Amino acid sequence: MTDETKKKFYKDMLRLRRFEENVQDLFAKMKILGSVHLYIGEEAIAVGACAAINKDDYLASTHRGHGHMLAKGADAGRMFAELFGKETGYNKAKGGSMHLAAPDIGIMGANGIVGGGIPLATGAGLSAQKLKNGKVVLCFFGDGATSQGTFHESLNIAASYNLPVVYICENNLYAGGVKQCFDGECKNEGMDYPRKIKDIADRASGYGMPGVIVDGNDVEVVYKAVNTAVKRARKGDGPSLIECKTYRWRTHYEVEPDTYRPQEEVARWKEKCPITCYADKLLGQGIITQQELLDIAEQVEDEMNAAIEFAEKSPEPELSEALQDVYAD
Amino acid sequence: MSKKSMSAAIAMAQREEMIRDKTVYILGLDVGAYGGAFGCTRGLWKEFGKERVMDMPIAEAGYVGAAVGSAATGMRPIAELQFSDWITIASDMLVNQAANMRYTFGGSLSVPMVLRAPVGGYLSAASQHSHMFESWFAFVPGLKVVMPATPADAKGLLKSAIRDNGPVIFFEHKKLYDITGEVPDDPEYLVPLGKARIARTGKDVTIATYSYMVNFALEAAEKLAADGIDVEVIDLRTIKPMDTDTIIESVKKTNRLCCLQETWLTCSVASQISAVVAEQAFDYLDAPIKRIGALDAPNPFSAKLETYILPSVEKIIQEIKSMF
Numbered sequence: 001m002t003d004e005t006k007k008k009f010y011k012d013m014l015r016l017r018r019f020e021e022n023v024q025d026l027f028a029k030m031k032i033l034g035s036v037h038l039y040i041g042e043e044a045i046a047v048g049a050c051a052a053i054n055k056d057d058y059l060a061s062t063h064r065g066h067g068h069m070l071a072k073g074a075d076a077g078r079m080f081a082e083l084f085g086k087e088t089g090y091n092k093a094k095g096g097s098m099h100l101a102a103p104d105i106g107i108m109g110a111n112g113i114v115g116g117g118i119p120l121a122t123g124a125g126l127s128a129q130k131l132k133n134g135k136v137v138l139c140f141f142g143d144g145a146t147s148q149g150t151f152h153e154s155l156n157i158a159a160s161y162n163l164p165v166v167y168i169c170e171n172n173l174y175a176g177g178v179k180q181c182f183d184g185e186c187k188n189e190g191m192d193y194p195r196k197i198k199d200i201a202d203r204a205s206g207y208g209m210p211g212v213i214v215d216g217n218d219v220e221v222v223y224k225a226v227n228t229a230v231k232r233a234r235k236g237d238g239p240s241l242i243e244c245k246t247y248r249w250r251t252h253y254e255v256e257p258d259t260y261r262p263q264e265e266v267a268r269w270k271e272k273c274p275i276t277c278y279a280d281k282l283l284g285q286g287i288i289t290q291q292e293l294l295d296i297a298e299q300v301e302d303e304m305n306a307a308i309e310f311a312e313k314s315p316e317p318e319l320s321e322a323l324q325d326v327y328a329d
Numbered sequence: 330m331s332k333k334s335m336s337a338a339i340a341m342a343q344r345e346e347m348i349r350d351k352t353v354y355i356l357g358l359d360v361g362a363y364g365g366a367f368g369c370t371r372g373l374w375k376e377f378g379k380e381r382v383m384d385m386p387i388a389e390a391g392y393v394g395a396a397v398g399s400a401a402t403g404m405r406p407i408a409e410l411q412f413s414d415w416i417t418i419a420s421d422m423l424v425n426q427a428a429n430m431r432y433t434f435g436g437s438l439s440v441p442m443v444l445r446a447p448v449g450g451y452l453s454a455a456s457q458h459s460h461m462f463e464s465w466f467a468f469v470p471g472l473k474v475v476m477p478a479t480p481a482d483a484k485g486l487l488k489s490a491i492r493d494n495g496p497v498i499f500f501e502h503k504k505l506y507d508i509t510g511e512v513p514d515d516p517e518y519l520v521p522l523g524k525a526r527i528a529r530t531g532k533d534v535t536i537a538t539y540s541y542m543v544n545f546a547l548e549a550a551e552k553l554a555a556d557g558i559d560v561e562v563i564d565l566r567t568i569k570p571m572d573t574d575t576i577i578e579s580v581k582k583t584n585r586l587c588c589l590q591e592t593w594l595t596c597s598v599a600s601q602i603s604a605v606v607a608e609q610a611f612d613y614l615d616a617p618i619k620r621i622g623a624l625d626a627p628n629p630f631s632a633k634l635e636t637y638i639l640p641s642v643e644k645i646i647q648e649i650k651s652m653f
Contacts, residue, residue, distance in 0.1 A: 060398070089435070090434075090435065090437070091433060091435035094432060094433050094434075094435055095433045095434060099429075099434065101430075101433075101438070102437070103437050104437065108402070109430065111426075113421060116394075116421065116422075118394070119391050119392075119398060119422060120395075120401065120426060122394070123397060123399035124398045126356075126398070126399045126406075127402035127403050127404045128402070130352075130380065130399075131352075131404070149388075149391075150394060150421075152391075154391050156391070157385065157386060157391050157392060161383070325432045325436035326431075326432050326470050327431075327495050328431055328493070328494030328495040
């Protein structure tokens with residue numbers, strides 16, 4: 001891993017963070033409507049994972065998907081335009097936050113159904129295997145999705161047929177407003193769900209695939225684990241399950257009252273911020289300077305400001321668009 | 330032309346399309362060496378191998394969802410369900426994923442897949458192996474629903490469905506699988522989706538129907554002819570898009586409409602046809618629209634009870650006579 005790669009990790013994580021902070025602000029001002037689920041706190045996973053794949057590899061995302069999309073190489077301006085409901089958005093203003101997709105760069109879509117993207121990613125793995133195009137699929141989902149039947153069915157199928165899919169569980173501890181934790185360790189007084197296995201990665205052995213647990217707040221660790229799984233998948237040796245332990249700083253969706261989490265817990269995880277911790281590490285190792293950090297922050301601000309301006313200046317869709325693309329030509 | 334059963338015609342259509350297009354493949358339960366629960370993939374595993382005829386675990390949401398994802402990434406999968414009743418398990422993948430993806434993603438991809446599934450009663454298979462959910466899926470923008478009544482149509486419609494660039498649900502009636510008919514050998518024999526067929530011309534009353542009920546309607550029509558009632562039978566072939574033009578044209582000629590289907594009437598295909606004809610051809614009607622379908626109960630196991638619940642030729646004759 002070169003110093004340049006590490007600096008890029010830092011910059012990309014900051015891009016994801018600033019994108020989401022802007023979304024948070026614009027949503028509060030009602031410039032963005034509907035519903036948004038922010039990725040703040042989980043940036044190391046998308047950035048580390050996407051660094052391990054190629055531009056033409058596939059990615060299936062979730063309702064908390066802005067970070068995946070940016071990390072895969074999507075344009076922030078077209079993403080903001082979609083969130084603003086503008087015709088220049090990735091989906092011509094028909095998808096919004098929960099359905100952002102960019103098939104031209106392999107992004108098969110965010111998904112409003114928890115666990116909904118897992119079979120789709122598995123199907124992309126089938127396509128890659130049949131077309132022999134050497135592509136792999138990154139399939140992101142949260143800890144909540146691992147309770148869905150689609151998770152179990154898909155991992156079972158993918159393992160049986162050695163499909164080139166890397167299943168990445170972003171375990172941010174909460175499914176909706178309920179804490180998912182190992183039986184006996186839950187302390188949230190009625191706001192928890194007792195899981196009888198310690199780690200979600202343990203489930204991998206039930207399907208006959210490797211299950212790996214990583215610190216989801218450490219971008220380099222995530223990158224290494226996903227890179228290993230991607231190599232295995234590309235060789236035709238089959239899928240892997242990687243559980244990334246992390247935390248979402250915001251509530252499940254914006255403006256949801258945060259009544260269900262102990263505030264000490266939130267504060268503790270904020271101390272483990274994947275971005276500031278990484279900056280400190282790079283500074284300590286002499287890889288980056290304070291000035292470079294400031295320069296990067298400025299570049300990211302410029303990018304986000306330009307992206308928001310593009311979205312704001314873009315027109316709304318014509319009414320004729322409402323009935324386009326219901327059926328394929 | 331050659332005489333074939335509907336299941337053989339379906340296997341033929343799939344084989345021809347697999348030869349024609351390397352991205353076409355089949356996935357489902359027992360579709361491999363077994364040849365499909367109703368024989369619709371017979372011989373294909375041997376000819377094309379396990380990569381193109383893939384057996385799946387009993388995981389309808391998982392493998393139908395995989396078909397959706399595969400269709401969105403360059404392949405043309407045909408997913409087979411062993412019984413259509415289990416489409417409920419796969420419904421999220423069809424209704425929330427496949428149907429929406431093209432539209433919601435601003436036209437940036439398409440989902441060229443076919444879901445094949447056996448439907449229908451009259452087999453004492455009771456309430457989880459007999460039901461018909463075509464109206465649920467016809468309701469959803471983005472999905473097409475096809476229901477052939479003859480072996481030739483099964484071939485031509487299935488080939489069109491496979492070549493269609495969007496998701497198509499293809500419901501095959503179990504009572505039709507063994508019925509034989511002349512099937513064109515031409516590998517370019519296509520029946521367009523959304524075009525009905527006049528199965529019998531008549532001047533006194535129109536029966537608009539589909540799937541297995543076409544046979545009931547034709548049998549009833551022959552018997553009614555003896556009583557001087559000349560019945561026109563329309564085989565819809567495709568539930569969505571529906572060829573309402575052909576129905577309305579027929580009603581303008583016969584001035585009477587009977588909607589016949591095997592399943593329940595509430596919010597059904599028959600309801601839809603009735604509404605369209607009431608909207609667009611009300612002044613041509615000489616009698617109230619008649620709807621014939623299943624009584625509002627799950628298919629019972631007892632053959633006696635199931636026969637009572639479902640339409641019969643005798644019931645159709647009685648109901649048609651009551652329109653005059």
